[in-house]
Amino acid sequence: MIKHYTIGIDYGTESGRAVLVDLANGEEVAEHVTPYIHGVIDQHLPAGGVVLEREWALQHPRDYIDVLEQSVPAVLKEAGVDPSQVIGIGIDFTACTMLPVDEDGEPLCFQAGFANRPHAWVKLWKHHAAQDEADEINRIGAEREEAFLQRYGGKYSSEWMMAKIWQVFNEDRDMFDEADAFLEGTDWVTAQLTGTIVRNSCTAGYKAMWHKQDGYPDDAFFEALHPDLRRLTATKLRGEIRAPGEAAGSLTKEMAERTGLLPGIAVAVGNVDAHVSVPATGVVTPGKLVMAMGTSICHLVLAEEEKEVEGMCGVVEDGIVPGYYGYEAGQSAVGDIFAWFMEHGLTSDLVDEAKQKNRPIHALLEEKAAAYQPGETGLLALDWWNGNRSTLVDTNLSGIIIGMTLQTKSEEIYRTLLEATAFGTKKIVEAFTKAGVEVNELVACGGLPQKNNLLMQIFADVTNLEIKVAASKQTPALGAAMYASVAAGEAAGGYSTIFAAAEKMARVQEKSYKPNAERAQVYEEIYKEYSKLHDYFGRGENDVMKTLRSVRDKAKGGTVLA
Numbered sequence: 001m002i003k004h005y006t007i008g009i010d011y012g013t014e015s016g017r018a019v020l021v022d023l024a025n026g027e028e029v030a031e032h033v034t035p036y037i038h039g040v041i042d043q044h045l046p047a048g049g050v051v052l053e054r055e056w057a058l059q060h061p062r063d064y065i066d067v068l069e070q071s072v073p074a075v076l077k078e079a080g081v082d083p084s085q086v087i088g089i090g091i092d093f094t095a096c097t098m099l100p101v102d103e104d105g106e107p108l109c110f111q112a113g114f115a116n117r118p119h120a121w122v123k124l125w126k127h128h129a130a131q132d133e134a135d136e137i138n139r140i141g142a143e144r145e146e147a148f149l150q151r152y153g154g155k156y157s158s159e160w161m162m163a164k165i166w167q168v169f170n171e172d173r174d175m176f177d178e179a180d181a182f183l184e185g186t187d188w189v190t191a192q193l194t195g196t197i198v199r200n201s202c203t204a205g206y207k208a209m210w211h212k213q214d215g216y217p218d219d220a221f222f223e224a225l226h227p228d229l230r231r232l233t234a235t236k237l238r239g240e241i242r243a244p245g246e247a248a249g250s251l252t253k254e255m256a257e258r259t260g261l262l263p264g265i266a267v268a269v270g271n272v273d274a275h276v277s278v279p280a281t282g283v284v285t286p287g288k289l290v291m292a293m294g295t296s297i298c299h300l301v302l303a304e305e306e307k308e309v310e311g312m313c314g315v316v317e318d319g320i321v322p323g324y325y326g327y328e329a330g331q332s333a334v335g336d337i338f339a340w341f342m343e344h345g346l347t348s349d350l351v352d353e354a355k356q357k358n359r360p361i362h363a364l365l366e367e368k369a370a371a372y373q374p375g376e377t378g379l380l381a382l383d384w385w386n387g388n389r390s391t392l393v394d395t396n397l398s399g400i401i402i403g404m405t406l407q408t409k410s411e412e413i414y415r416t417l418l419e420a421t422a423f424g425t426k427k428i429v430e431a432f433t434k435a436g437v438e439v440n441e442l443v444a445c446g447g448l449p450q451k452n453n454l455l456m457q458i459f460a461d462v463t464n465l466e467i468k469v470a471a472s473k474q475t476p477a478l479g480a481a482m483y484a485s486v487a488a489g490e491a492a493g494g495y496s497t498i499f500a501a502a503e504k505m506a507r508v509q510e511k512s513y514k515p516n517a518e519r520a521q522v523y524e525e526i527y528k529e530y531s532k533l534h535d536y537f538g539r540g541e542n543d544v545m546k547t548l549r550s551v552r553d554k555a556k557g558g559t560v561l562a
């Protein structure tokens with residue numbers, strides 16, 4: 001019998017990763033990573049010169065095309081399969097990662113005259129410079145009692161589409177006017193494969209205020225933001241919206257030549273890294289919270305009803321798998337906090353010891369931090385190094401460590417940061433359960449579960465829940481490949497539904513992390529203190545974090561918060 005395969009590509013923050021997957025059993029036959037040459041652009045624009053303000057994070061669309069041209073031929077070659085056996089391709093992306101394009105769908109930043117205009121570039125999900133716009137959206141939305149606000153947990157984030165578009169409008173009206181459309185990165189890359197722009201309901205729903213029954217908010221809402229934004233959704237956000245699992249089109253001849261695939265194969269509708277991971281861990285029913293753990297964490301859970309959950313990122317009908325309401329919440333920095341610590345928090349003796357023992361510093365730190373019992377460090381941190389995405393939805397909050405003494409060691413701080421991210425997740429689980437969205441088990445995927453056992457055990461102990469771990473090392477890419485198999489359909493050798501694909505292609509590891517009752521009890525005590533700090537600094541009782549930020553910006557001559 002002829003074997004059939006699909007290719008899934010996961011567009012992450014630093015790189016794009018392709019996997020070629022056997023549809024019979026989900027085996028990842030080959031994988032290839034293409035790092036983005038320009039990485040995250042947060043200092044100055046690629047052609048030099050223009051220096052970016054704080055909180056900016058851009059990307060170069062050319063890097064996305066490199067992934068197609070390098071990783072797709074590489075997986076085909078490594079697997080040694082005939083291209084005729086590959087029946088579909090699908091991608092997932094970080095989100096909201098968005099860009100302005102011209103009438104031909106070309107990114108504005110590709111035009112020589114616009115290369116020095118920051119607003120012509122791709123704004124990455126973690127671009128946090130649109131907080132003022134998000135605050136106004138929330139104020140006006142609340143005043144007008146807009147229905148979308150409840151679907152975003154009461155607050156729309158500065159990371160999402162409308163805040164980013166409005167920032168372009170406010171700060172570079174020319175670029176706003178030049179833009180024929182604003183697209184999610186996932187839809188732009190998918191359009192490069194098919195030759196036509198099709199939007200996806202996942203990003204439209206979770207990031208751009210779109211609702212399956214009601215569509216976008218009325219023109220009057222956008223008019224209340226600014227009269228010239230009145231027709232925003234009918235103009236720069238126009239376009240057909242299709243659900244995950246549908247085909248966006250078929251592969252063009254040109255892209256077939258550039259990738260080594262056959263023209264005409266199915267191209268799945270674009271998707272989001274976290275959401276596409278859910279069926280790839282085998283989760284297609286309510287009660288299991290999937291954590292996509294990497295630079296940040298996205299928390300996703302399915303439910304049969306639409307509920308209001310404090311500070312969630314969004315709830316979208318059919319947003320993750322058809323037939324269920326998909327809920328998303330998240331922490332804006334997790335692995336990134338540990339990366340910060342590696343860069344700025346290490347003492348020279350630790351660096352020397354790692355060198356001497358020829359060990360990665362993370363591994364050495366993990367070993368040292370694992371020697372402590374919960375509470376033994378005497379430290380507690382708030383995990384807001386990149387603001388708070390859920391449940392407070394405020395990018396202007398910042399991190400804090402309490403309990404430092406002259407005896408505090410590097411590894412104690414490291415352990416405290418791991419614990420803080422687990423407490424952040426516990427807050428999110430609590431928000432879900434309080435609102436009536438059931439969470440009985442955690443399922444982890446992404447890079448972190450493979451990198452740090454201590455972190456995973458701490459998450460289990462802090463949340464007092466068992467954590468299963470996805471078997472795939474490239475869960476989002478596997479999910480994208482699964483959706484590609486559904487887009488291709490049963491007749492072509494794929495699957496008729498994502499449920500059928502998940503049954504055959506997804507699995508978790510045998511090993512799971514079980515909570516330890518004693519440790520969980522100590523963490524319960526510390527969590528009470530975390531919650532006090534969380535409310536004190538996060539709910540307006542003490543706005544010191546915002547005051548300091550304002551003073552800092554004034555001192556640097558940057559934007560001052562109102």
Ligand SMILES: Nc1ncnc2c1ncn2[C@@H]1O[C@H](COP(=O)(O)OP(=O)(O)O)[C@@H](O)[C@H]1O
Nearest residue numbers: 012013294295335336338339362446447451452
């Ligand atoms: N041993 C480790 N322990 C904890 N965090 C780690 C370790 N190694 C790398 N990291 C963090 O993991 C994150 C990358 O996660 P990964 O899932 O691979 O990427 P992405 O989020 O871009 O998909 C980085 O933020 C990095 O700091």
Ligand SMILES: O=C(CO)[C@@H](O)[C@@H](O)COP(=O)(O)O
Nearest residue numbers: 013094095125274294295296
């Ligand atoms: O926000 C979302 C999805 O909604 C993610 O794309 C974003 O957090 C990026 O996640 P990672 O970089 O993969 O940790």
